[in-house]
Each structure stands twice: as C-alpha cells, then as structure tokens.
Amino acid sequence: MKPVIEVHNMVKKFGDFVANDNLTFSVNQGEIFGFLGANGAGKTTAMKILCGLSKPSSGVIKVAGFDVYKQTEQIKRNIGYMSQRFSLYNDLTVRENFRFYGGIYGLSGRQIKDQTDKLLSRLGIIQSADKVLRDIPLGWKQKLAFSVAVMHKPTIVFLDEPTGGVDPVTRRQFWELIYESANEGITVFVTTHYMDEAEYCERVSIMVDGRIEALDSPDQLKKTYKSASMNEVFLKLARAPKVVI
Amino acid sequence: MKGFIFKEFLHIFRDRRTMLILFGMPIVQVLLFGFAITNEINNARIAVLDEAKDEMSRVITDKMTSSGYFELATVLQSRDEIESAFKKGQVKMVVVFEPDFSSRFVKEGQAAVQLIADASDPNTAGLLTNYASAIIRDFAMNLQDQQKPPIQLRTETTMLYNPELKGVFMFVPGTITILLMLISAMMTSISIAREKELGTMEVLLVSPLKPWQIISGKVVPYIMLSFINALVILILSYTVFGMPMRGSLILLLLESILFIVMALSMGIFISTVSKTQQQAMLLSMFVLMLPTILLSGFIFPIANMPLPLQWLSHIMPSKWFIIIIKQIMLKGLGIAYFWKETLILAGMTLLFVGMSVKKFNIRLA
Amino acid sequence: MRTILYILQKEFIQIFRDKAMLPIILVVPVLQLLVLSYTATFEIKNTRLIICDQDGSSESRELLAKFSGSDFFQIEGFASRYEEGVEWLKQGRAEQLLMIKSGFSEDLHREGTGKLLLVTDAINGSAAALMNAYALSIINQYNNELIQEKFPGKILAEAVSISPSYWYNPDLNYKTFMVPGILVLLVTIIGMFLSGMNVVKEKELGTIEQINVTPIKKYQFVVGKLLPFWIIALFELAFGLIVARLVFQIPVVGSVGLLFGVASLYLLVVLGFGLLVSTMTDTMQQAMFISWFFMVVFILMSGLFTPVESMPDWAQWINTLNPIAYFIQINRMIMLKGSGFSDFSGLFYSLVAYAILTLSLAVWRYRKTV
Numbered sequence: 001m002k003p004v005i006e007v008h009n010m011v012k013k014f015g016d017f018v019a020n021d022n023l024t025f026s027v028n029q030g031e032i033f034g035f036l037g038a039n040g041a042g043k044t045t046a047m048k049i050l051c052g053l054s055k056p057s058s059g060v061i062k063v064a065g066f067d068v069y070k071q072t073e074q075i076k077r078n079i080g081y082m083s084q085r086f087s088l089y090n091d092l093t094v095r096e097n098f099r100f101y102g103g104i105y106g107l108s109g110r111q112i113k114d115q116t117d118k119l120l121s122r123l124g125i126i127q128s129a130d131k132v133l134r135d136i137p138l139g140w141k142q143k144l145a146f147s148v149a150v151m152h153k154p155t156i157v158f159l160d161e162p163t164g165g166v167d168p169v170t171r172r173q174f175w176e177l178i179y180e181s182a183n184e185g186i187t188v189f190v191t192t193h194y195m196d197e198a199e200y201c202e203r204v205s206i207m208v209d210g211r212i213e214a215l216d217s218p219d220q221l222k223k224t225y226k227s228a229s230m231n232e233v234f235l236k237l238a239r240a241p242k243v244v245i
Numbered sequence: 246m247k248g249f250i251f252k253e254f255l256h257i258f259r260d261r262r263t264m265l266i267l268f269g270m271p272i273v274q275v276l277l278f279g280f281a282i283t284n285e286i287n288n289a290r291i292a293v294l295d296e297a298k299d300e301m302s303r304v305i306t307d308k309m310t311s312s313g314y315f316e317l318a319t320v321l322q323s324r325d326e327i328e329s330a331f332k333k334g335q336v337k338m339v340v341v342f343e344p345d346f347s348s349r350f351v352k353e354g355q356a357a358v359q360l361i362a363d364a365s366d367p368n369t370a371g372l373l374t375n376y377a378s379a380i381i382r383d384f385a386m387n388l389q390d391q392q393k394p395p396i397q398l399r400t401e402t403t404m405l406y407n408p409e410l411k412g413v414f415m416f417v418p419g420t421i422t423i424l425l426m427l428i429s430a431m432m433t434s435i436s437i438a439r440e441k442e443l444g445t446m447e448v449l450l451v452s453p454l455k456p457w458q459i460i461s462g463k464v465v466p467y468i469m470l471s472f473i474n475a476l477v478i479l480i481l482s483y484t485v486f487g488m489p490m491r492g493s494l495i496l497l498l499l500e501s502i503l504f505i506v507m508a509l510s511m512g513i514f515i516s517t518v519s520k521t522q523q524q525a526m527l528l529s530m531f532v533l534m535l536p537t538i539l540l541s542g543f544i545f546p547i548a549n550m551p552l553p554l555q556w557l558s559h560i561m562p563s564k565w566f567i568i569i570i571k572q573i574m575l576k577g578l579g580i581a582y583f584w585k586e587t588l589i590l591a592g593m594t595l596l597f598v599g600m601s602v603k604k605f606n607i608r609l610a
Numbered sequence: 611m612r613t614i615l616y617i618l619q620k621e622f623i624q625i626f627r628d629k630a631m632l633p634i635i636l637v638v639p640v641l642q643l644l645v646l647s648y649t650a651t652f653e654i655k656n657t658r659l660i661i662c663d664q665d666g667s668s669e670s671r672e673l674l675a676k677f678s679g680s681d682f683f684q685i686e687g688f689a690s691r692y693e694e695g696v697e698w699l700k701q702g703r704a705e706q707l708l709m710i711k712s713g714f715s716e717d718l719h720r721e722g723t724g725k726l727l728l729v730t731d732a733i734n735g736s737a738a739a740l741m742n743a744y745a746l747s748i749i750n751q752y753n754n755e756l757i758q759e760k761f762p763g764k765i766l767a768e769a770v771s772i773s774p775s776y777w778y779n780p781d782l783n784y785k786t787f788m789v790p791g792i793l794v795l796l797v798t799i800i801g802m803f804l805s806g807m808n809v810v811k812e813k814e815l816g817t818i819e820q821i822n823v824t825p826i827k828k829y830q831f832v833v834g835k836l837l838p839f840w841i842i843a844l845f846e847l848a849f850g851l852i853v854a855r856l857v858f859q860i861p862v863v864g865s866v867g868l869l870f871g872v873a874s875l876y877l878l879v880v881l882g883f884g885l886l887v888s889t890m891t892d893t894m895q896q897a898m899f900i901s902w903f904f905m906v907v908f909i910l911m912s913g914l915f916t917p918v919e920s921m922p923d924w925a926q927w928i929n930t931l932n933p934i935a936y937f938i939q940i941n942r943m944i945m946l947k948g949s950g951f952s953d954f955s956g957l958f959y960s961l962v963a964y965a966i967l968t969l970s971l972a973v974w975r976y977r978k979t980v
Contacts, residue, residue, distance in 0.1 A: 051823045073825055081823040085816035091627050092620065103616025104824045132627075158823075266899045270906075277910055281925035285736070289919055331777060332949040334939065337919070350770065357771045364776035365946040366787050368652055369917050374774040375743075385770045395761050396718065398753045400726045402742055405699060410735030435895055523807075526898055527630070539649045544915065546737055548656055548705075550649050568702060575733050576700055 004029045004156055004187050005050065010059035012045055019045040020056070021210040027203075029155075032178060032188045034198050037207030038238050043191045044084070044160060046207075050189070051081050051158055064155045077105075080149035080157035080186075084164065088145055090134045094120070097133060098148060105152035119147040122180075139170035143177060150181050157181065159190040163197065175200050195231040204230070206237050213237050253466040256436070267432075267470065271424050271478050278416035279486045285412075286372050290318035292336040294327065297346035301356075305384055309340070314376045331363045338362045338373045350388075406575045413486040418570035419543030421478050422504070422563045426537050428471045429505050431529040433512035437463060438525035441516070464509050471505045472498075491577030497570065500587065504566045507590050510597035511562070517604040537563045565589050613826060617834025621808075625838060635842060639796050639850050646792045647858065650915065651784045654740045656684045660704035662695040663688065667715035669724070673752050677708070682744045696729065705731045706741055718756075778863075778946050789860050790945040791914040793850045794938045797843045801877050802901055805839045806884035809976075810897040813888075832973050836881045843877050844870065863948035869941065875961050876937040882968030883933070889975040908934045936961050 005027040012020040019042045027033045037043045048054040050063050052072030061068040064078040088097045095116060102112035120126040123143055128136065136144070142162060149157050159178075163171045175197065178188050190201070198204050198218060205215040214221055214237055218230055227233045291309070295302050309315045318336050321327065330336050341359040343349075350356035360377050362370035407414045479497075482488035490497075511533070519525040539545065540554060541563035547555055558564050565586040572578045580587070625631050659677060663670050677683045686704045689695040695707040709727035718724040728745055732738035779786045812818040821831065847870070854860045862869060884901065891897040911925065912918075912934040918926060929935045936957050943949035951958070 053819070053822055073827075076823055077825040079823065081820065083816060083819050085819075087815070087817045087820040089620070089624065089817060090815075091624050096620065096623060100616055100620040101820075101824070103619075104613055104821070104826050106613065106825075266903050270903055273903075273907060274910075277907065277925075281911060281921045285920055286917070287920060289917075329953075332943065332947050333953045334943055334949070355771065357773070360772060360774040362774065362776050363947070364779035364782055365942055366917060367776070367779055367782035367784055368787070369919075370776055370779070371782055374776075378772050378774070381770055381772055394753075394757055395722055396753060396756045397723045398726060398749050398756075399723055400728050400746060400749055402746070403727070403729045404732035404738055404742070405696075405729055407732035407735055407738070410732055410739055412735055414732075415734045415736075439895070522894055523811075526894070539645065545649055545651060546654075546734060548658070549651055549653055554645070554649060571733055572700075572702070578700055582701060 002029055003027060004064055005033075005189065006060075006062045007050075008060040010046070010049065010061055011057045012042075012049060012054070013057045018210050020049075023059070023212055025205055025212060025215055027156075027187060027189060029187055030182055030185050031203065032182050032190065032201045034201030034204040035189060035191045035207070036195075036198055036204055036234065037191075041207040042210040043207055047158055047160055047189070047191060051079060052076050078155045080152065080154040082145050082149045082157070082159045082162050084160045086138075086141060086145065088133055088141065088148060091132065093130050093132050094125075094136070094144060095129045097144070098151060101148050102151055107152055115151050119151060122177075123147065139166050142166055142170070143174060146174065146177055150186060153184075154186065156187040156189060159188065161191055161193065163192065163194065171197070195229065195234055198230040198234075206234060208238055250462050250465050253436075253463055267428060268474070268477070270427075271420070271474050272481065274420050274424070275417065275478055275481050276485075278420060279413045279482070286314055286369060286376065288316040289314060289338070289369065289373055290336045291315045291338045291340060291373070292319045292321050292327075292330055293317060294321040294324065294339055294341045296344045297342040299345075299347040301347040301350060302342040305342070305358075305381060306340070308384055309377060309380050312376070312380055314373075327361060334363075336363070337366070337369060338377065340377065350385075411486070413482060413488055414575060416544075417478065417482040417486070417488050418567050418574070419541065421475055421501075421570060422541065422566050423534075423537055423543065424474055424478065425471050425501070425505055425566075426508050426533055426563060428474060429467055429508035430512035430515065430533050431526075432470075433464060433467050433509050434515040434519070434525045434529055435522055437513065437516035438519055438522045442521050460513060464513070467509060468502075468505055471508075472501065475501050475505075488574065490574055492573035492579065496580065497573045500566070500569050500573070500590075503587065503590055503594070504562070507562055507594040507597070510594050510601065514597045514601045514604070517601050536561050540564065541567055543567065562590060562593050613830045614834050614837075617826075617830065618837055621834065621838040625842070635800070635846065636849070639846055640853055642796055643789065643792055643850060643853050644857070646795075647785045647788045650788055650792075652736065653784050654737055654744070655682055657682055657706055657741045657744070658686045658704045659683045660686055660695050660698040660707050661688050662690070662692060662707065662709040664690075664712040665710045665714040666712075669715040669718060669756075670710045673710070673749070674708075676748050676752050677745075680744075680748055682741075683748075692727075699729065699731045702731075705738075706745065708745065785858055786860055786946065787942075788914075789854045789858050790941045791912075791938050793847060793854065794912075794934060794941050795909065795914065796850050797847050797873065797877060798880055798934055798937075799905070800846050801839055801843045801880040802884040802887075802905065803898075804842070804884075805836055805881045806888045806897050806901050807894055808839070809835060809885060809888035810891055810894050814893055828973055828976060832885065832969075832976065836878075836885065839881055839884075840874070840877050843880075844873060847873050860945070862945050864944035864950065868951060869944045872937065872940050872944070872958065872961070875958070875965055876933065878965040879933045879961060879968050882965065882972045885972040886968060886975060889972060889977075908932050911935065912938050914938055930960070933961070933964055936964075 003026040007026065008024050010020055010023040011018065023046060035043055035047070045054070049056045049061065049068060052063075052068060052075045056068065063075045066074045066078070068075065089100070092100065098116040098119075099112055102115065107115065116129070117126065120129055123140075125140060133141065133144075146159070146162060149159070163174055166174065171194070178190070178200075182188055192198065201218065203215065203217050204221060205212050207213070214224070214233070216224065221233050222228070222230065225233045225236050227236065293306050295306070306317065310317045319330065321330065321339065324341075327339050330339065339361045341361065343357045343359070346356045346358075358381055360374045362374050364370040404410060479490075483490060512529075515528050515532070516525055519528055536557075537543070540547070540558040540561050542558070543563070547558050547564070550558070569583045569586050572583050576582075661674060663674065674685070678685050687698065689698065689707075692709055695709060698704040699707060707727075707729040709729070711725065711727065714724050714726070726749060728742065730738045730742050776782055809818070812821070851862060851866075883904075887900050887904075888897050891900060911921070911929055911932055914934075918929060918935065921929070940954050940957055943954055
C-alpha cells in the first residue's frame with residue numbers, strides 16, 4: 001500500500017501555545033482513517049494544515065504526494081473537504097450547489113450532469129434536485145455535502161465531524177456512503193466524537209493535548225488498553241495525562 | 246443582573262474596530278463639519294477676458310483678486326476660450342471687460358462688464374456674480390462723485406444667536422442627534438437581532454431573568470456609551486469651535502437621556518420585527534439613518550421642502566430633538582419653550598415600548 | 611475562464627433569489643433620486659417673517675406690501691412690540707423680524723432718511739445671510755421707487771452696466787446641480803455595500819472555507835465576486851440617467867459612452883474598496899460600520915453639497931484620496947457641460963491609479979489560508 005498522507009514531526013504554534021506537538025503518522029490509499037481527540041485537542045488545526053488552509057510551523061508533510069508548504073494548490077485539486085459547519089449554499093437548489101462546486105473543480109458540463117445524477121440517485125433524492133437547500137432536512141444536507149465533497153473524485157476526502165447533530169439512522173446511512181467511496185479507492189480522513197463511529201475505521205489515532213497518544217486499528221487498541229469498547233480506550237487515554245486546570 | 250450588563254460591555258469593548266468607529270466617528274465628523282464643510286466662498290478661481298486692457302479694467306481686476314473671494318487663475322485672450330476653460334473646470338466665472346471700458350465710462354458714463362458664471366453649481370454661481378457685482382458697483386460709485394441719494398432707507402441688521410454666521414452652530418446639534426441615533430438604535434437592534442440569530446436569545450429567555458431585565462441589560466451599556474459620546478461632542482464643539490452653551494446644561498443632558506431612551510426603544514422595536522442581523526441593519530439604515538439626515542433639518546432647512554416631505558418630517562423624532570438642542574444651547578431658553586417637543590419624544594418612547602412589549606408577548610405566547 | 615462563469619452564475623442566482631434584491635435595485639434608486647433632490651437644497655423660499663409695524667403709515671404699508679408680494683417671504687403675523695417679535699423668533703415660529711418704528715414716515719418726509727430694524731435667526735448661518743440679502747434688496751428696491759416717485763428724473767443711470775449670464779444652468783436650478791451628484795452616490799452605495807457585505811456574509815456563514823479548499827485561483831474568486839455588482843451598478847446608472855431625463859429633464863450634454871467608460875473605471879475603485887473592507891473584517895456588523903464610516907466622510911467631503919474649493923487646503927489634500935470626489939466632478943462635467951476626455955484626463959488617470967491600488971490591495975489581503 002502506498003501512503004497518500006505522510007506527516008513527519010509536524011508542529012503548529014500560535015504564539016506560545018502549541019496546538020500540534022510533533023505529529024508523525026501516515027495514511028494509506030483507500031483507507032478509512034479516524035482522527036479522534038477531545039475538544040481542543042488540536043484535530044481541526046491539523047486537518048486545516050493537511051487541506052492547505054493553514055501553514056504548519058515546522059515538519060515535513062506531504063498530501064497526495066504534494067508538499068503543504070509550496071504545493072497547496074495542487075493539493076486542493078486532489079482533495080475533497082467537508083467542514084464542521086454546514087457549508088453548502090442554503091439559497092441555492094441542490095443541483096445548483098453541485099453545478100457550482102463541480103464547475104470550480106473544472107469538471108465539464110457533461111461530467112457535472114452525470115455525477116450529479118449518479119450521486120443524487122445513490123442518495124435516492126433525485127426528485128428533490130430542484131428544491132432550495134433551505135427546505136431540506138439537516139440529515140439529508142450532510143449527505144449532500146459529502147456527495148459534493150467527493151463529486152470530483154478526489155484522492156482523499158477530509159471530513160471534519162461530519163455527523164454532528166444527526167440522528168443514529170442517518171449516521172448509519174452516512175457511514176455506508178463513506179464505505180462506498182472507500183471501495184472506489186478514495187481515502188477517507190475523518191474526525192469524530194462518536195466512539196461507535198471509531199469502530200468503523202480501519203485505523204484510528206487519538207490526540208490528547210496536541211500529541212498523538214495512540215495509533216492503531218480499533219481491535220488492536222482495545223487489546224492494548226484492555227478495554228471492551230473504543231469508548232473505554234478513549235476515556236483511559238484522555239483522562240490519564242496531565243489535566244492542568 | 247449586574248453580571249449580565251457586564252457581559253454586554255465585554256461584547257462591545259472586545260470588538261476594537263467597532264469601538265474605534267464608535268468613538269472616532271463623532272470626533273472626525275465634528276471636525277469635518279466644523280472645518281471643511283462650508284458654503285462660504287473664498288479663493289474661487291476666475292478668469293479675466295480683458296478686451297479693454299486699460300487702467301480701469303486693471304484696477305477692477307486687482308480689487309476683485311484682493312477681496313479674498315476670488316483668485317485670478319488665468320487670463321483669456323478671446324471669447325472662444327471661455328467654453329474650454331469651463332469644460333476643463335479651471336474657472337468658476339469669467340469677467341469680460343468690453344472694449345474701450347475707461348473711455349466709455351468717463352465720456353458716456355456707460356461702460357459694460359459681463360460676468361459669465363459656470364452655473365452647473367448654481368449656488369456658487371449666484372454668490373460669485375453677487376460678490377463681483379458688489380465690488381464693481383462700489384468701484385463705480387467711488388469714481389463718480391456720487392451725490393447722496395435724496396431718500397435713504399437705513400436698515401440696521403442683527404444676526405441673532407450667531408453673529409459670525411458660523412456653520413458649526415447648524416451642524417453640531419445635527420451631528421449629536423445622528424450619532425445618538427446611530428449608536429442607540431442601530432447598535433441595539435443589531436445586537437439583539439444577533440442574539441436571536443445565534444440562538445443565544447433563547448438561552449437568556451429560559452433563564453430565571455425576567456424579559457425586562459434581559460432588555461435593560463442589553464440597553465444599559467448603550468445608554469452609557471451614547472451618553473459619553475454626546476459629552477465628547479459637546480466638549481469638542483465648546484472648546485474647538487466656540488459653540489456656546491447658553492441654556493441649562495442639566496436640562497440638555499436630561500433631554501438627551503430622553504432621546505437616547507427613545508432611540509433605544511426604537512432599536513428594540515426594530516429588533517422585534519426583524520429576523521436577522523442583515524434585516525435589522527437594512528431597516529435601521531433606511532428607516533432611521535437616511536431620514537434622520539435628510540428630513541430632520543440637520544443640513545437642509547425643512548421649510549423649503551415640498552409639503553408631503555414636510556408632513557413626513559413631523560414623525561421624525563430627530564427633528565424634535567434638534568429643535569430642543571438649538572433652543573437650549575443657542576437660544577438659551579427653558580423648558581417653557583419646548584415642552585411640546587419633549588412631550589412628543591416621550592410619547593414616541595411609550596409608543597415604541599408598547600409595541601415592542603406587545604410583539605414580545607405574542608412571540609412568547 | 612470557465613470557473614469564473616460558474617461563480618458568476620452562482621452569484622446571479624443568489625442575488626436574484628433574494629426577494630429584497632429587486633426592490634433594492636429598482637425602487638431605492640428612484641426614491642433616492644426623488645427624495646434627495648427635493649430635500650437636498652439650499653434654496654431659500656418662504657422665509658417666515660414677523661412684522662412689527664409701529665408706524666402704521668402709508669409708506670410702511672407700501673413696504674410691507676412689497677414683502678408680502680415676494681416669493682421669498684411669507685408674513686406669519688404682526689407683533690405690537692419688539693420683544694413680542696423676538697419671542698416669535700425664540701419659539702421658532704418665524705425666522706426674521708422686520709421692525710418699523712413709529713416716526714418712520716415722518717423722518718422720511720423731513721430728513722429723507724428712514725430707519726428700519728431687521729433681526730434674523732442666524733443659527734443656520736448661510737441661510738441667514740441669504741435671507742438678510744433678500745430682505746435688503748426688497749428694501750433697496752422700495753427705496754429706488756420712492757426716489758423715482760418723489761424726484762422724477764433724479765435717478766442716476768448706473769455708470770457700469772453689469773450683465774451676469776449663467777451658463778449650463780440659466781435658471782440656477784439647484785436640482786440640475788444635485789442630480790448628477792446623487793447618481794454617483796447611487797452607484798457608490800450599491801457597489802460598496804453589496805460587494806462588501808457579500809464576501810463577509812460567506813465568511814460568517816462558513817461557506818468561504820469550503821471555497822478555500824478548492825483549487826480556485828484568487829483572481830477568479832475576486833472577478834467572480836465583483837463582476838455581478840459591477841454589472842448591476844452600471845445598470846443602476848443607466849436606470850438613474852433615464853429617471854433624470856424623464857423626471858427632472860436633465861439630459862446628458864456630453865457623450866453617454868464616455869460617461870459609462872468613466873463609471874466602469876470608478877466602479878472598480880469602489881468595488882475594490884468594498885472587497886478590501888470585507889477581507890479585513892469578520893462580521894457583517896463590522897463591515898457595515900467601517901463602510902458606513904468611510905462613506906459618510908467621503909460623501910461629506912466630495913463636493914456633493916458644498917463646494918470643494920471653499921474647503922481649507924488640508925481638507926482639499928485629503929480629498930485627493932476621495933474617489934467619490936473624482937467621479938462627482940467628472941460626472942457633472944460630462945452631464946452638464948459636455949466636457950470631453952481631454953478636459954478631465956488628469957482626473958481620469960488618477961482614478962486609473964486608484965483602481966489598480968485598491969484592487970491589488972484587495973487581492974493581496976484576500977487569503978485562501980487562515
């Protein structure tokens with residue numbers, strides 16, 4: 001397997017505050033990689049660097065084979081991104097949102113149409129294609145946002161807490177979408193708070209106070225920390241170290 | 246309750262850029278109005294087309310340029326050049342002395358001067374020809390041993406309240422009003438609408454605080470901010486521009502508080518009818534700011550407007566407050582002269598408070 | 611290029627889907643033109659006059675008839691004593707007091723001089739000066755009539771005949787002056803506020819982040835964001851010119867093509883400015899306040915209401931940074947005087963430099979990274 005994300009000694013500082021302290025890890029092609037951590041552990045910061053939204057303070061980082069210092073524009077061509085906050089346009093219709101993002105990624109008119117039809121029929125909401133997004137329930141919006149993020153067939157898709165505020169049934173359906181994309185060869189890099197979701201990942205890293213404390217497959221982690229569930233693993237790791245308040 | 250007010254203050258002060266504007270704006274505006282915005286004419290650029298080229302035309306030209314009103318920008322050689330001088334915007338007026346000016350003046354008592362003004366700015370054009378005519382007449386009168394006219398009406402003129410005809414006297418009351426309106430009404434309406442939009446209003450509403458406590462918590466910091474701003478403007482206009490304070494300062498401050506409360510209740514009302522910050526902003530802009538500038542008598546006298554606009558001006562709270570400020574500061578009058586205006590403002594306050602409470606209750610029910 | 615088209619398509623859909631937008635684009639300009647040009651005037655008419663005529667003679671009545679016959683004055687009432695008249699001024703029921711003391715006509719007959727008292731509420735200094743001048747000219751006119759009546763042939767011909775002529779606006783109509791300025795205001799407000807608010811809105815909603823992870827180029831984003839408002843503002847100008855023509859009978863004397871050429875350039879400055887503000891702010895509230903602040907200062911100093919030449923040197927110097935001042939000047943030149951390009955080429959090149967400056971600053975300040 002060839003790695004599509006390679007991170008060596010990544011450090012990100014804001015003044016004196018160290019948000020990412022010497023991170024080293026790699027993600028393989030087609031893998032579903034879970035990036036866990038408590039609020040404020042530094043997950044979003046790391047993800048923004050990998051997406052080219054922010055520059056690291058030091059370290060060697062390559063995403064899809066491109067350097068995050070100099071080749072952010074090439075990186076952006078090869079990734080998809082779904083942010084924590086809902087960020088499709090509420091005042092555009094479903095189809096218009098697809099057309100806009102497809103157009104930005106340089107898809108042809110034909111490709112945009114085909115991809116939109118394909119993705120919408122996969123979701124089973126092709127009949128709502130011309131509805132304004134404002135009138136569509138939140139769960140569906142999240143699935144649409146994911147579809148938009150993979151529309152241009154990126155090498156890697158970054159999902160920042162994609163299932164926040166969504167009911168369990170919809171979450172289940174959402175993960176089915178993730179699996180389908182992984183089967184098509186898209187690497188999935190996902191942050192989440194839900195430990196049951198962590199079980200779905202092939203490998204999981206757990207961040208505490210800016211550092212990666214553990215990185216392995218869920219089964220291996222449960223063995224190492226002698227826990228019945230990922231939830232327990234997480235609580236043991238997150239609680240143990242220096243809590244300075 | 247105290248903590249709540251404190252939180253509001255934190256919100257406001259933490260936003261440095263807004264703070265800078267809230268306190269910088271009054272100062273810049275007062276300075277601009279005081280120093281830069283003026284209708285007076287000085288050093289207007291003019292051209293002379295001297296077809297006479299004799300002693301008298303030269304003397305008149307000198308008299309005009311030394312008056313301070315005019316500055317000789319260029320000397321034209323032919324009438325064809327007038328058009329292009331105007332089109333380039335080089336000069337505002339051309340003075341044309343007709344041929345044989347001196348000799349016709351001396352021999353026939355009939356000499357002619359033409360004043361051609363660029364009336365694309367009619368106000369300036371009118372003033373320039375008036376000043377120029379006055380200078381030329383004065384010159385002619387001095388030359389002819391003019392006997393006294395047999396009948397003379399002598400008019401003694403008094404410029405009441407503002408003998409030096411300073412522009413600031415007109416602008417300061419308006420500036421105070423507009424800023425109080427801006428800060429009180431616009432800021433409160435936006436900040437309440439923001440809490441609604443972000444959903445934090447719900448949190449406050451389910452807290453044990455009573456609705457009136459929430460609202461007053463929002464409002465108190467803005468009252469204080471507005472009040473400080475009003476004081477800054479007053480001190481500036483007093484020290485820098487010599488704006489007098491002929492009436493009672495306490496009365497003025499009390500009236501200001503009344504106006505601030507009125508503006509706040511208006512802001513609260515706007516926030517109850519608007520769903521988003523943007524709506525609150527647009528409403529404040531078009532319902533409050535533009536009418537306050539245009540229909541309050543701030544810059545343009547209301548009496549000259551068409552009747553429908555004059556009627557409209559009656560429902561502008563700022564109009565009444567501007568009258569009150571002028572009555573106190575410039576005319577030095579007491580409450581006996583503006584109890585009606587005060588009552589109108591108080592009535593408007595009650596109206597807005599009533600309407601907001603009604604709106605608020607409907608929403609809660 | 612295709613990318614820009616996709617952004618344009620999206621912006622236009624969003625603009626016109628907003629129900630408030632069409633009224634803002636079509637109704638607000640007309641209202642602004644109508645209301646502003648009728649309210650923003652320094653013309654004085656119907657000065658409210660209080661009379662205190664203690665003489666009550668045929669001469670004093672003749673003089674008063676002159677005042678009541680004039681369009682500039684409107685007699686509000688009669689006071690019996692001076693103090694009573696001043697009271698009218700205090701209460702704001704009148705702006706001017708004309709007092710004719712008893713003995714006025716007697717003095718006229720005996721000594722040939724008559725004394726009058728004119729008191730003006732001078733809080734509005736420039737209006738007071740005008741009211742005073744009008745009143746004096748009526749009194750002067752009456753004076754001449756008296757001389758002619760009592761001493762026929764005595765009147766001296768003026769030794770110098772002064773003939774003023776008013777080019778480009780022979781009736782000295784104030785609206786002719788205001789309308790071209792208001793048109794500038796119109797396109798400025800639309801351009802600056804809409805473009806400024808637009809980018810901050812994407813920031814506040816978080817959609818900008820989604821755009822920033824795409825391979826879109828800075829210039830594509832900026833062009834896509836600005837072009838819609840550039841087109842709308844130019845449309846606005848065309849619409850405003852038609853209203854000016856039909857309602858106020860103010861045609862464009864110069865070349866319409868030239869006018870639109872300058873407007874297109876000017877809008878680049880304004881849009882660049884709006885974009886710059888929105889790249890420097892995080893919330894719509896901040897953007898709104900900053901734009902508002904600059905607008906107020908720019909408008910007041912632009913020469914829209916008061917002549918730029920009368921301002922002190924430092925203020926005129928500040929004005930070299932004021933884009934509104936440039937375009938108001940050029941617009942009045944083209945619309946009212948028919949000036950050609952060579953007449954204002956200096957101003958034009960300054961605008962070119964300004965446009966390059968604001969746009970490059972805006973593009974430079976807009977960061978795809980955070």
